Amino acid sequence: MTEPPDSRPYGAGPPPPAGEIQAPSKVTAPGIRARKGSGRPILALTAYDSPTARLVDEAGFDLILVGDSMANVVLGHATTLKITLDQIISATRAVKRAVDRPLVVSDMPFGSYHTGVRDTLVNAVRLVREGGAQAVKLEGGRSRAELVRELVRAEIPVLGHIGLLPQSYHSAGGYRVQGRTAESARALLEDAQALEDAGAFAVVLEGVPAPVAAAITARISIPTIGIGAGPGCDGQILVFHDVVGFTTAPPPKFVRRYADLAGVVREALGRLAADIRAGAFPGPEECYSFRGELPAEWRDEAPAARPDPRP
Numbered sequence: 456m457t458e459p460p461d462s463r464p465y466g467a468g469p470p471p472p473a474g475e476i477q478a479p480s481k482v483t484a485p486g487i488r489a490r491k492g493s494g495r496p497i498l499a500l501t502a503y504d505s506p507t508a509r510l511v512d513e514a515g516f517d518l519i520l521v522g523d524s525m526a527n528v529v530l531g532h533a534t535t536l537k538i539t540l541d542q543i544i545s546a547t548r549a550v551k552r553a554v555d556r557p558l559v560v561s562d563m564p565f566g567s568y569h570t571g572v573r574d575t576l577v578n579a580v581r582l583v584r585e586g587g588a589q590a591v592k593l594e595g596g597r598s599r600a601e602l603v604r605e606l607v608r609a610e611i612p613v614l615g616h617i618g619l620l621p622q623s624y625h626s627a628g629g630y631r632v633q634g635r636t637a638e639s640a641r642a643l644l645e646d647a648q649a650l651e652d653a654g655a656f657a658v659v660l661e662g663v664p665a666p667v668a669a670a671i672t673a674r675i676s677i678p679t680i681g682i683g684a685g686p687g688c689d690g691q692i693l694v695f696h697d698v699v700g701f702t703t704a705p706p707p708k709f710v711r712r713y714a715d716l717a718g719v720v721r722e723a724l725g726r727l728a729a730d731i732r733a734g735a736f737p738g739p740e741e742c743y744s745f746r747g748e749l750p751a752e753w754r755d756e757a758p759a760a761r762p763d764p765r766p
């Protein structure tokens with residue numbers, strides 16, 4: 456009898472029993488917009504790859520952001536500025552392949568909406584057509600309102616983003632919490648209202664004092680999704696790697712860690728390395744069976760020493 460071929464792709468589990476999967480209603484941009492005032496907080500998280508996106512979906516999150524934070528937490532850059540449109544498109548495709556229910560929003564990376572309306576539209580269309588994004592996010596308030604209006608006119612839903620703007624790292628002289636004075640808080644509200652008027656379906660508030668974020672939330676008709684903006688927003692978004700501790704950097708102040716994946720991985724890799732060194736991996740159960748007989752001339756031969764490849 457021949458062994459059945461192991462045809463499952465890596466990482467694929469056994470197929471779910473028939474009838475167990477119910478197709479949940481997909482979250483849409485208008486659906487997120489309609490959550491304002493519903494009392495049901497919007498749950499949002501970043502993801503940049505298929506397995507992570509699948510787990511975020513399974514956990515019941517409403518929105519997945521393929522954020523340019525991928526530049527920091529996955530690609531090792533010091534800022535978000537170096538990530539390209541093609542990299543975000545590729546990550547969006549991976550996320551879209553894995554998810555069923557959440558709205559998938561792609562970040563417009565630095566440079567993809569800074570050179571005019573036409574470039575912005577062309578680049579956003581690529582995120583939708585090539586990546587499969589259902590909406591895009593871009594940073595800035597009043598200064599970006601016209602771009603948001605054009606995107607919405609082109610049938611591309613937009614998630615706004617105001618407050619601390621990582622893409623303004625150079626012009627702002629670093630990462631700066633916004634809205635700490637009455638004047639700055641008023642400016643933030645004007646930014647949020649400009650995005651609302653331009654047709655954004657929701658707005659991310661990043662790095663904003665909690666009372667200011669709550670006041671803005673109460674004064675606009677689209678949902679606010681906070682990150683470092685306190686509990687008074689209509690939803691919360693965080694960077695996946697920060698939440699599960701899959702990073703070697705200390706977390707920002709506003710992050711609550713729910714796992715220590717770096718610790719889990721360190722411990723697992725340490726044990727694998729020790730097993731390989733000790734000859735304990737792989738064991739018989741991790742080897743394929745061989746049913747024939749080894750060639751006769753191999754049986755008596757001592758294995759030839761392999762040359763040491765090191766210089």
Ligand code: KIV
Pocket residue numbers: 501520521522523524525562659661682692693694
């Ligand atoms: O890129 C990102 O992860 C973001 C969130 C911090 C909102 O923009």
